[in-house]
Amino acid sequence: xxxxxxxxxxxxxxxxxxxxxxxxxxxxxxxxxxxxxxxxxxxxxxxxxxxxxxxxxxxxxxxxxxxxxxxxxxxxxxxxxxxxxxxxxxxxxxxxxxxxxxxxxxxxxxxxxxxxxxxxxxxxxxxxxxxxxxxxxxxxxxxx
Amino acid sequence: xxxxxxxxxxxxxxxxxxxxxxxxxxxxxxxxxxxxxxxxxxxxxxxxxxxxxxxxxxxxxxxxxxxxxxxxxxxxxxxxxxxxxxxxxxxxxxxxxxxxxxxxxxxxxxxxxxxxxxxxxxx
Numbered sequence: 701x702x703x704x705x706x707x708x709x710x711x712x713x714x715x716x717x718x719x720x721x722x723x724x725x726x727x728x729x730x731x732x733x734x735x736x737x738x739x740x741x742x743x744x745x746x747x748x749x750x751x752x753x754x755x756x757x758x759x760x761x762x763x764x765x766x767x768x769x770x771x772x773x774x775x776x777x778x779x780x781x782x783x784x785x786x787x788x789x790x791x792x793x794x795x796x797x798x799x800x801x802x803x804x805x806x807x808x809x810x811x812x813x814x815x816x817x818x819x820x821x822x823x824x825x826x827x828x829x830x831x832x833x834x835x836x837x838x839x840x841x842x843x844x
Numbered sequence: 845x846x847x848x849x850x851x852x853x854x855x856x857x858x859x860x861x862x863x864x865x866x867x868x869x870x871x872x873x874x875x876x877x878x879x880x881x882x883x884x885x886x887x888x889x890x891x892x893x894x895x896x897x898x899x900x901x902x903x904x905x906x907x908x909x910x911x912x913x914x915x916x917x918x919x920x921x922x923x924x925x926x927x928x929x930x931x932x933x934x935x936x937x938x939x940x941x942x943x944x945x946x947x948x949x950x951x952x953x954x955x956x957x958x959x960x961x962x963x964x965x966x967x
Binding site: 704706708710711712713716717719720721726729730731732733734735789809810812814816819 | 932934935936937938939940941942943944945946947948949950951953954957
């Protein structure tokens with residue numbers, strides 16, 4: 701396990717949200733930890749296709765995330781592997797995790813559930829439970 | 845603060861997967877220093893099962909036990925949890941602002957699309 705799940709309710713139809721994740725100009729419009737523009741984004745949006753996003757963080761370091769499209773169903777679901785060609789956190793070097801974008805139409809827009817899973821390979825084998833952060837909200841607030 | 849190795853973090857996360865163990869931790873957060881039978885009381889499981897859960901929590905470093913006469917006090921040990929939260933928090937700090945930007949971009953594009961559709965009279 702060890703996964704992170706984040707949910708956003710967005711006032712836009714699923715196809716609009718999906719294209720932000722599954723097109724080069726879409727990815728370039730939001731990717732990265734801060735507001736710096738993405739240097740370069742590419743995606744071959746079909747199962748087996750690749751993507752790479754070159755971005756810069758505020759500390760001036762360059763990073764390139766890359767991976768392979770594992771599942772794609774427009775406009776509902778996109779699953780990709782996630783690793784770093786260069787940059788990233790030192791402990792992520794050579795590791796492959798998984799990112800999932802799940803889109804659900806809701807009244808007035810889309811509910812996007814983003815999951816970054818398999819964050820630790822060994823732990824992910826042990827179990828695949830998710831969502832424990834929600835249950836631990838109180839503890840998280842106290843200790844985070 | 846102790847710097848936990850990856851393997852220790854795995855143990856922490858594995859311990860947190862189980863709802864009973866999370867409930868035990870949440871309880872200890874409210875009332876620290878409980879006896880084993882006090883911890884077992886709200887659960888519909890037998891004492892040995894509770895002991896097993898406490899072993900897992902203990903191995904992960906999430907609780908400590910101290911003997912007082914004939915009873916054992918169980919206390920929450922916050923460092924591993926803090927470490928685990930900090931580790932997960934790093935990913936959250938990466939993705940959360942990114943998804944916020946994605947939201948803003950999607951809503952902007954939706955507005956543009958609606959304006960175009962309005963003009964074309966398709967809506």
